[in-house]
Every structure is written in structure tokens, then in C-alpha cells.
Amino acid sequence: MSLEELPVWLPDWCREHLGSEPVSVLFGMRRISTVAGLRLADGREVVVKTRADEGRAASCVAAQARLAERGFPCPRPLTPVVRVEGLAVHAEACLPGGEMLHGDTPEVAADYAVVFARLMSGLAQVRVAPPLPNPRWVRWDHAGPGLWPPIGFLDDRDQGPVLAEVMDAARRARARLLAAGLPNVLGHADYEAQNLRWHGRELRVVHDWDSLAWQPEAALVGAASGTFANTGPPTLAPVESSAAFLDAYQEARGRSFTTAEHEIAWAASIWPAAHNARWEALHQQDPLCGNALRAQAEERLRRADA
Template sequence: MDWLAEWCREQLGAAPADVLFRLQQISTVIGLRLADGREVVVKAREDDGRAASCVAAQAHLAERGFPCARPLTPATTVDGADHAPLAVHAEELRAGGEVMHGGSPGVAVRYARVFARLMAELAGVTVPPPLPNPRWARWDHTDPGPWPAIDVLDDLDQAAVPSHLAGLASRVRERILAAGLPSVLGHADFEAQNLRWHGSRIWAVHDWDSLAWQPEATLAGAAGAAFSSSGQPTLAPIESTEAFLSTYQELRGRPFTTGEREVAWAASLWTAVHNARWEALHGDPPVSGAQLEAQAAERLRRAGA
């Protein structure tokens, strides 16, 4: 990352002195100690047009006291490897806290409380929609077939994917799109691994790159299915998704309509189907795949799909 030192001097007023950590997933995340002693995090990812809205929304929530890292710069563009544009920003280092493990209804209620607060805060944020939506929440795509076009998956051997997954993806996608619900801003990767707690008190919500522009009920349904994932993604028990959705509606002060409840359950399946496809294509243990085998029929019934 030849651009990093100069970028830090220009944007933060100090050069890097030490690397505290480096993580590489969809984004590159680097913890730095600057020459002036400040500890910051620099995030770089492919510039697909989403970053500016995501960082602006994160900044708004941090200013209002929501437990998330405060951005120190807006999203900027730099030339990465092969001159491919990268979206880069820096934020404060919000270290500490523990992952809350478990997928019981009681744990689901705690996560739902945070998600309801998060969505209430985002309702007051006005930014351009962060599109395209994250690939695991992109049921609104216009590509042929049930799956959104994703090169890193499409280039692999599709024969490895169990045939029933495409049918599941089509059914839940059709149910969500048929509802025609308006979209709102929300967090689309609300997994245990992206939150940190001090006991029962939430300390930090991470991964604001994963904001999405989708109907509220679908975002709540996806979160209620994924909240227990703390390693390889899994699917929470049905009774825990039910507890999550009930708590969320109660705290938001508005019960979902019948149609909203159904699309919430449909969306609870979409991310698991995406994850099961990923597992098959990469030869990973079928964690989401096994949960789908056990739960898909009931979730489809609740989705009216």
C-alpha cells in the first residue's frame, strides 16, 4: 500500500509510526499508531460508489452518541494496485469489548434492542442510497437468474452448488420483490462478529461498509437470522428470529403488517442461501447449508413463499 503514508500525512496530518494490526476481508483494515501518538484505523475497499454514503451515515450516528467509531475523514479515492480506484477513510480506534455468543431467544432480544436503536437513528440520516447493496443482501438485483452477478463466485464451479439452493433463492426473492415495500437505510451485516459488548451493554457496532438500501422489514428479518454468527456464518434458530422480530417491532412502536412479516421471514432466508452457496463453492463445512435443511420449510411457510 504505497499510498498509505502520504495519505495519512495529507488527511490526518501525521505519518504512520507503527502498524497495530491488519485485517483483509472484503475491505483492508489497518490499525495504525501515528507519529503524533494517535491510534487510528484506515479502511480501504474497492470504490463501487457506496463508501461516501456509508461513512457519512456512520459519522452522523457517532456524533449523536451511537456506539460506533467516529470517522476522522470522509471517504476519499486513491489509486490502488493496477491503478484500480480504492475508497479510503480513517476512523478512531474503538478497541475493546467482547463478542456476545449464542443464538438463544434471550440473546436475540439483546441484539434486537441494538438493531432497533440503530434503525431509529438511521431514520434521521439523509444520504444518497449506498447502492449497489451488499452482495448478501442484493435480492433486488436485475441480473439473469436468482443470483446477483458476483465475479468471485460466478467464476467458480457452479456444479458444486446443490440445485435446491437456486430454487430457494428464487422463491424468497420473488416474495420480497412482490411486496413492493419502500426502502430505508439500514445495517445489512448485523452479525455477532461485528458487535462488541461490555457485559450486557453494547460498546461498538462495526462494519458500516455494509449499510444497505432495502425495506425495513427485510433488514430486520435478515438481522434476526444472522445475529448469532460469530465465525463462519450460520442461521439462528427459528424461535430466536421470532424473538428478535417481536422485540424489534415493540421497540420501534409499530407492528409490521402481514406483508411485512412475510417479507421479513423471506429475507431471513436470503442471506443463509447466499452463505450456503458460498460454502458449496469454496468447499467449506455446510454450516448454513445444514441449518437451511432443518429450517427452510418453516421459514418459507411464514414468508408465504
């Protein structure tokens, strides 16, 4: 990404909200959000994030700001959310450095779980409006008529390539999740290796606070137990590593899950993988998540009592 590729409104936005204009692009990425690392004329390095405004962004950025104020290692927001041409835009501090922690062994899972417990403990002290609707990969609680949350650009495709095994796993996991009867809490719903940076086994920073969700704690932990090892195209961690993640999380939080919470955690570990397996099938991608889910679904569903 170059300066010429930035939105035409961005230099003026930076001058108005940051007091200086961009002079170079440090990095750029376009996925669900557009993320641009910029060097400003006054020498500061910042990150500007732009995404479609579903009404979630203000709560996500406010929660991120509260955690940063309390010393949690996440980028400090430099502006509130500002709406520009129907988009939600904000700037945050640039925190470069660190490396991804690779691996999906039980030992690595435990490291990630301890950080997730610290993150969830911090968010438990934050009061913001629930960031709804939830991110689509944890939106099993949608009010639409079908199995999947309504997503036009996916729903318009021929669903034939989505394997019946994926549909069955998603359906059974969703039914168990909807029967949870547990209170919702604030949590990070895109807890993947690619969104964290470490110095050795010491955490440097957690990114992607756009992906906060409002779901039961056990469900958020369960989802993270399946996704924590993703460093690129998503897959599903081994069952024994998800189990280690759940055990280490409970130990770090100082309380044990109830039987129902254990079941909800295992059900939630399936839903993001099913969402990703559907995506792979509809986009004719290598079925990394689909294959992992097919191999593990019955054991995870058994543990979920689904």
C-alpha cells in the first residue's frame, strides 16, 4: 500500500484528528477492516483502521481504551470512532516488534490460555454497550431463519460444496449453544496467533480489538481454544490442545467451569471452524479447516453433549 492508494479523505482526517498528515505508509492490509500503518509529518507512527459500520466499533474502541489505560498490552486508541462516508474510522498507537508464537501443542495452548484469562479478567472490569451484532464467526445467536447468520455475499453462492458433515456439526453445536442459558460477557472473539506478538514466551501485544463479542464466557474461551494457533489460513487446534487451553484458563482465572460451561466451551470450539470450513468450500480453497473439523467433530460434539 502506498500513499497514493490511501483513501482521498485520509490526509485531511489525520490533520483534523491527529494534528499531522501522513508522509509514508509503514504497512497496509485489507481484510474485513482496512488497516494502514502511517508515519506522520511530525514523526509519530500511528495505525488507522477503517471498516464498515455495524454499530459495534464505538464499544470495541472504548473497551480497548480502558484496557490500555489499565496497562494491558494493547494499542492505545488515539481517537474515538469517527464516521466517514458510512465507515467507522479510528486511529491507535503503533506497537511494532515481537514475533508470533507458533505451535499448537498443549504447552503452547497453555501459554495462550493464560494470556486469554488475563484479557478476560481485564474486560470484566469494563462497562460498554454490548458490541452487537457479534462477529459473524461467533454469531451463532443470530435471528435469521437458517443455520448461518445472514451474510449476503456468502448466501448468494451455491451452497452445494459445503459438506453435509460440516453442516451437521454446525447445527448440533449451535443447538447446544442456544440452549446455554449463561450470562453474556465481553470478550475477544478473534484470538489467533496472528493477532498476538511475543518476546520469547513473554507477551508483547494483543491486536484486533475490532473483534470483541458479547457471548457467555465459556463460549468465548471455547472458541479461543480452537483458534489460538492460527497464523494464516485458519484451521482447528488438536482436541488435546483445546483441552489444555480450557484447563489452563480455569487455573489462571481461579475457578472451575461447571459441567454446562464445559459443554458450551466445546460446542463453541466447533462454530468458528464450521464457519471457516463453509468459507473454504464456497471459495474453492484448500479445506484446511474442513478437514480438521471432519476429523475432530464427533469428539468435540461428544464433549459438548451435542
